[in-house]
């Protein structure tokens with residue numbers, strides 16, 4: 001795993017399409033039981049070098065019921081977004097993860113997580129990879145169907161403040177899904 005991670009950290013595959021020099025952000029250890037499968041690092045995380053080092057991360061940790069110390073412990077939680085480098089920002093928010101990234105690295109990285117018991121699938125791009133049957137459907141459909149995915153996969157909306165309206169419009173998420181998320185996370189990080 002350490003050789004692969006070193007290769008990833010040296011990757012420049014799509015550097016010409018990135019707004020800043022590549023800085024792949026991931027957190028991975030073979031002991032991790034939880035995988036956070038997100039979209040791509042934001043600008044603030046790119047600058048600090050810490051995944052989810054922003055308000056989206058604060059909300060995600062609150063949803064999971066854990067603090068930063070647990071969240072940043074690679075032996076408990078792996079963080080491997082669909083695009084490992086900050087892709088830039090457009091008028092509607094951060095751009096999509098670079099399409100070169102997941103085909104180049106994702107399968108090999110995830111193969112290094114043999115103890116994985118729960119994958120949190122966050123947003124459209126992670127959904128396409130981890131629950132491809134929802135391609136063409138909305139993230140809302142996948143989240144609403146959470147009971148159908150078994151105990152190892154839990155789709156979530158993006159925890160971005162931009163999704164405040166979605167949370168307001170779908171109160172069942174906080175009422176039904178978050179208690180299950182917290183229960184599963186607590187059992188795996190303790």
Ligand code: SF4
Pocket residue numbers: 008011012013014015022023024083084085098100101102104
């Ligand atoms: S986004 Fe992925 S493919 Fe592109 S430079 Fe970063 S690690 Fe390499």
